[in-house]
Amino acid sequence: MEKIKKSSAVNTKISKTIIYIICIFLAVLSILPFWIMFVNATRSTPEIQSGLSLLPSSHLSRNLHVLLDKSFDPLHGFLNSLIISTFATLCTVYFSSLAAYGLVTYKWKLRKPFFTFIICVMMIPSQASAIGFYQFMYKLHWTNSFLPLILPAIAAPAVVFFMRQYLLATLSHEIVEASRVDGSGEIKTFNRIILPLMMPAVATQAIFAFVANWNNLFMPMILLTRKEKYTMPIMVSLLKGDIYKMEFGSIYMGLALTSLPLFVVYFLLSRYIIAGVALGGVKE
Amino acid sequence: MRRKGVNYSKFGYIFTFPFVLAFLIFSLYPILYTAFIGFTNMQGLIPKPIHILDNPFQNFKDLLFDNPSFRKSLINTGVLWILNFVPQIILALLLTAWFTNARLNIKGKGLFKVLLYMPNIITASTIAVLFSTLFAYPVGPVNSLFDMMGWSHAPINFLQDKSTARGIVAFIQFWMWYGNTMIILIAGVMGINPALFESAAIDGANGFQTFFRITLPSLRTILLFTLITSMVGGLTMFDIPQLFLAGGPDDSTLTTSMFIYGQAFKGSYLYNRAAAASMIMFVISGILSGFLFYLMRDRDEAKLKKAQKTYRKAAKAAVREV
Numbered sequence: 001m002e003k004i005k006k007s008s009a010v011n012t013k014i015s016k017t018i019i020y021i022i023c024i025f026l027a028v029l030s031i032l033p034f035w036i037m038f039v040n041a042t043r044s045t046p047e048i049q050s051g052l053s054l055l056p057s058s059h060l061s062r063n064l065h066v067l068l069d070k071s072f073d074p075l076h077g078f079l080n081s082l083i084i085s086t087f088a089t090l091c092t093v094y095f096s097s098l099a100a101y102g103l104v105t106y107k108w109k110l111r112k113p114f115f116t117f118i119i120c121v122m123m124i125p126s127q128a129s130a131i132g133f134y135q136f137m138y139k140l141h142w143t144n145s146f147l148p149l150i151l152p153a154i155a156a157p158a159v160v161f162f163m164r165q166y167l168l169a170t171l172s173h174e175i176v177e178a179s180r181v182d183g184s185g186e187i188k189t190f191n192r193i194i195l196p197l198m199m200p201a202v203a204t205q206a207i208f209a210f211v212a213n214w215n216n217l218f219m220p221m222i223l224l225t226r227k228e229k230y231t232m233p234i235m236v237s238l239l240k241g242d243i244y245k246m247e248f249g250s251i252y253m254g255l256a257l258t259s260l261p262l263f264v265v266y267f268l269l270s271r272y273i274i275a276g277v278a279l280g281g282v283k284e
Numbered sequence: 285m286r287r288k289g290v291n292y293s294k295f296g297y298i299f300t301f302p303f304v305l306a307f308l309i310f311s312l313y314p315i316l317y318t319a320f321i322g323f324t325n326m327q328g329l330i331p332k333p334i335h336i337l338d339n340p341f342q343n344f345k346d347l348l349f350d351n352p353s354f355r356k357s358l359i360n361t362g363v364l365w366i367l368n369f370v371p372q373i374i375l376a377l378l379l380t381a382w383f384t385n386a387r388l389n390i391k392g393k394g395l396f397k398v399l400l401y402m403p404n405i406i407t408a409s410t411i412a413v414l415f416s417t418l419f420a421y422p423v424g425p426v427n428s429l430f431d432m433m434g435w436s437h438a439p440i441n442f443l444q445d446k447s448t449a450r451g452i453v454a455f456i457q458f459w460m461w462y463g464n465t466m467i468i469l470i471a472g473v474m475g476i477n478p479a480l481f482e483s484a485a486i487d488g489a490n491g492f493q494t495f496f497r498i499t500l501p502s503l504r505t506i507l508l509f510t511l512i513t514s515m516v517g518g519l520t521m522f523d524i525p526q527l528f529l530a531g532g533p534d535d536s537t538l539t540t541s542m543f544i545y546g547q548a549f550k551g552s553y554l555y556n557r558a559a560a561a562s563m564i565m566f567v568i569s570g571i572l573s574g575f576l577f578y579l580m581r582d583r584d585e586a587k588l589k590k591a592q593k594t595y596r597k598a599a600k601a602a603v604r605e606v
Contacts, residue, residue: 012388019382019390026379027399029459034406036425037414052428095302102299106292106488114300121307123512124315125520127541128566131548131559132317133310135326154306186295213408217523218541222549233409237527240413251417259410266405270398277401277464278471 034259040252048248063249067257070243070250073256076228077235084146084220084231085213088153092209093120093202094195100163101194105176115164121157127218134222144226149219159205162279166201204276205270214262232258300415315566321559329553343560345360354561356535357543358568360450364525364539365518367454369459373510376465383466384473397470400463408460412527415456419443443529446536453525457518465510472506473499512573519569540565 040048043057068074103115137148171194179189195202217233224230230238240253266273323340337343347354377401383393390396403411418425422439430436440450476499484494522541525531531538531546538546540561548558 016388016390019388023379023390023392023396029395030399030402030463033411033414033418034402036418042426049423051329051423052425052432089440094447095306099300099303102296106296106299108293108296111296121311123516123569124311124571125516125565127520127522127544128562128569129311129314130318130397130544131321131562132314135321135555136314136317136594139350148310152306153309155311157307159302164307186292186298190299211405215409215523217409217526218545219518222545233523236407236409236413240416248417248420251413255410255417257416259406262406266402267398270401273405274401274467276399277467278474 037252038256040249041256043249043252045246045248049254059249060253063247063253066247067244067250067253071227072235072238072254074232074235074254077230077232077258078261080146080229081214084149085210087146087150088213089206089209091150091153092156092159093206096156096205097156097163097195097198097202098190100167101140101171101190103160103164104167104171105173118157118160121155123162126241130218130222135218138225143223144229145223146222146229149213149216153209153213158208159209162205163198163201166198168198168216185283201279204272204279207273207276211262318559318562321440321555322563324556326559327553331533343556344564347557347560347564353535353538354540354543357538357540359565359573360535360537361519361521361539361541364450364454364457364521364537365515367450368457369518371515372458372462372465372514373507375462375468377500379462379466380469380473383470383500384499385491385524387491397463397467401467402459402463404464409527411456411460411561412524416443416528419452444533444595446533449529449533449537453528456524456528457521460524461514461517465514468506472503478503512576515572515576516569519565519572527542 035054036052039054039056042060044059044062047053047057047059054181103111103148133148134143137143137145142148144179175193175197176189179193184192215233218229220231220234221237224234236255236258241252244251244254321334322343323336324334325337326334339345382388384391385398419427419442421427421443422443426442427436427439440448442452480498480502481494484498489497506551520541521539522545525537525539526542526545529537531542544558544565546552546562547554547561
């Protein structure tokens with residue numbers, strides 16, 4: 001018996017070591033490409049071509065200079081992305097919370113069909129409607145406008161689904177009744193009482209909506225043709241163009257600049273983001 | 285509620301109205317419009333009067349039977365999805381098993397989760413351009429690494445070889461998404477009733493038995509969710525292959541979304557063909573999702589029935605004994 005225990009302890013130790021090695025390898029694999037990106041952003045093109053290095057060099061300002069000289073305007077792209085993502089996120093979380101509250105609180109005839117409908121809509125890939133959407137926006141003269149990138153965010157089925165699950169678990173009907181007794185209108189009750197109660201769910205969904213809108217490439221690429229309207233991901237796609245053919249340092253610089261804000265936000269909020277993924281995934 | 289004569293049910297309609305309105309305008313109408321365009325001769329940048337083709341299904345027919353590029357894009361999408369999803373789900377399950385195993389008690393779980401999830405948050409277009417720079421030929425970071433490690437003698441042109449190009453695109457997708465899948469699965473395991481694990485431990489189940497007999501079956505719903513979201517995501521794969529190699533070499537990384545984009549917006553303005561391709565994609569995603577749902581739901585019900593049967597039998601037996 002003693003022997004068995006010992007051997008199983010040794011076994012556990014060996015498997016634990018292997019597990020740690022694999023996990024550390026995966027962690028390095030996650031960091032390394034970004035590390036190389038940041039390091040190469042500080043190196044000159046000949047340095048980059050002479051081989052791999054994990055230590056930064058001293059060409060940061062020169063690379064930045066070359067990058068910005070060639071009509072690459074990260075500040076503009078940043079601002080455009082910020083406008084679109086912020087408003088789209090606000091639309092998504094507010095109207096999704098509203099719809100979810102409507103689904104949970106009121107007993108209306110079409111409640112169940114509406115819920116089934118939301119689940120079905122979740123499966124529709126956005127590209128399936130892209131051609132019609134583009135034609136429609138073209139007729140409205142809304143290409144090169146931010147509106148078609150913001151307004152569709154009002155209908156976010158997955159977020160409604162999430163908010164509904166959250167409300168089912170947390171909302172007590174007494175609160176709604178009490179505010180009715182106090183004479184608060186339904187919309188006011190939602191804005192003043194329910195929405196603040198939903199803040200944890202709103203915050204996680206807001207992070208995801210923001211990141212998704214920030215990273216969106218397909219729709220902006222179709223709709224925005226004027227340079228001053230470009231979003232961050234479109235800016236990034238410019239780095240692959242011919243104008244930076246041999247300026248590797250500047251390409252890395254551009255990539256680093258466009259992802260730096262996301263890194264900062266991620267490391268500040270990583271705990272909530274991961275909790276959010278975990279919550280969002282458990283959909284039963 | 286009723287006794288005051290106030291009927292609140294109208295607020296159900298009012299509160300869901302913005303959603304429905306936005307959906308009708310920005311999703312349903314465009315989908316129907318796309319479907320309609322698929323039956324017409326709409327082409328070119330300058331709007332012309334369009335009419336429905338004599339054979340309404342001509343565009344669909346052309347795509348499916350006479351367009352090798354489209355067929356290739358469908359196959360590529362499938363291949364790239366399978367190449368990234370299979371290793372992704374295996375690794376995610378493995379990590380989940382490790383991180384949720386109380387006996388192993390892996391330290392630094394939180395840090396590992398943060399790091400492994402990180403690639404998912406960074407803009408896909410940034411990652412695509414980054415990887416195409418990393419795999420540069422003849423000198424690039426990966427080639428330098430291979431040289432340093434002595435794995436290759438001459439620089440490898442990864443991006444001009446069909447299989448390595450495909451492999452790298454699948455790898456990037458895998459690399460970006462396995463952390464996400466892992467976190468969802470871990471959350472799923474956390475949601476399993478701990479009593480199940482305790483009783484398994486008391487019955488002397490080892491790690492493998494616990495994982496395959498308890499963890500995996502309890503994760504079925506979440507695995508279905510992962511599968512469906514990944515599949516819809518895979519069907520719409522665009523950013524990475526588009527910016528990584530723009531479909532090359534020789535269309536080996538051309539996906540269906542890129543095909544649609546290329547037909548309609550990259551100078552050829554073949555809106556009708558792109559619309560028909562979109563509809564084919566829409567139908568495929570519908571069929572696949574429906575099939576998955578059917579598969580899972582059917583088994584659930586069958587199991588439930590079986591359980592009810594045994595329960596009834598047991599109840600009868602119990603009654604008889606009394």
